Amino acid sequence: MFSFVTKGPVTSSPPAAHLRKEQVAELFHEKLGIPYTTDIPTLTATARKVLREVFLTADIGFSGVNFGVAETGSVCVITNEGNGRMVTTVPPIHIALMGMERLVPNLDDLSLLLSLLPRSATGQKLTVYTQLLNKPLANQTRHLIILDNGRTRLRNSPLKESLYCIRCGACLNACPVFRELSGHAYIGKDKSIAPYPGPIGSVISPGLLGENFVQLAQASSLCGACKDACPVDIDLPKMLTRVRAGAATSNSYQYTVAARD
Ligand code: SF4
Structure with missing residues (x-):
């Protein structure tokens, strides 16, 4: 929708x-042909009726x-x-x-x-x-x-910790950058919107999809609020600095980091 x-x-x-609700009302009026209304019970009843027919x-x-x-x-x-x-x-x-x-x-x-x-x-x-x-x-x-779609490669990289993510979104809500910009500001070099925004998105978007989204890792102050919020304790500031250092795209990077850690 x-x-x-x-x-x-x-x-x-x-x-x-x-x-x-005004945007949803306009959408329903335009796409479903119902009279314009911002009455939320009417909008939810309409969505339920239309979706039931589809199902x-x-x-x-x-x-x-x-x-x-x-x-x-x-x-x-x-x-x-x-x-x-x-x-x-x-x-x-x-x-x-x-x-x-x-x-x-x-x-x-x-x-x-x-x-x-x-x-x-x-x-x-x-x-x-x-x-x-x-x-x-x-x-x-x-x-x-x-x-798989790149997950095995991610698992064998210094970004493997990012695969623990359960997509709760807590790191997004905690992030001061995300809170100011919202998800649609996370774009790649080709201007496409990243499928995964926020701190974790700035790791797994380049990790899974490559060079186009590496720049997202700069959209962080590295304050650590994301790490504190994460229920599975992913060290997101560390992951972000690794993306900045080339971990999402360079094969040689993993050996450098593995040796240093
Ligand atoms: S808080 Fe942790 S588990 Fe939740 S979306 Fe962010 S990285 Fe994933």
């Missing part, structure tokens, strides 16, 4: 928080994955809106796309991360819709695609 009026999510959680008629539901559990083969998807539950259960085919770093050994490990993520993201004890998907429903097919 928000991609119609912006160029992408402004933060990992919640992605459309920057939109005012009920879709041939394939496509979702991301917050965590995968190796011990049980479960896929964990968490949302606060319920759309995740619809997209993973209503269409006859569900395709789940999971970054390979999202795999945890067992349900005890999952339980810890499910406790950390919402507390750090939105201050909730538990995300509203916390789904554990096991075998597909009757008459449903499920495919799980596990993505």
Whole structure:
């Protein structure tokens, strides 16, 4: 929805928080043909009605994955809106796309991360819709695609700590630079908006996508607020200085740092 009026999510959680109700009203009026209104119950009822029709008629539901559990083969998807539950259960085919770093050994490990993520993201004890998907429903097919897409290279680099990230967004909210600029200011040399903004985005965007986003690591005062906020204790100032020193793009860098550490 928000991609119609912006160029992408402004933060990992919640992605459309920057939109005012007037912008949503204009969007719904223009795209859905309803009379212009800023009445929030009317807007949410409209979104629910339109999305239900999409879910009920879709041939394939496509979702991301917050965590995968190796011990049980479960896929964990968490949302606060319920759309995740619809997209993973209503269409006859569900395709789940999971970054390979999202795999945890067992349900005890999952339980810890499910406790950390919402507390750090939105201050909730538990995300509203916390789904554990096991075998597909009757008459449903499920495919799980596990993505590398540069993660093995990142794991073998001095930036490997960044793969611990659970995308809670706490480092973004703590960062004085992000708070002033917001997510759409994190752009690459080609002027494209980085898929991951904020302190962690300034590490993994160049780490996964390369040279185009290396300049993002300069968007930090290295004050350390991001490290203090991170529930999985990623040393973000250290990661940012490593990106500045060429860790995201230089193969020889890792040997220099490994020797020094
Ligand atoms: S780096 Fe830490 S604080 Fe930032 S999004 Fe990832 S887990 Fe959350």
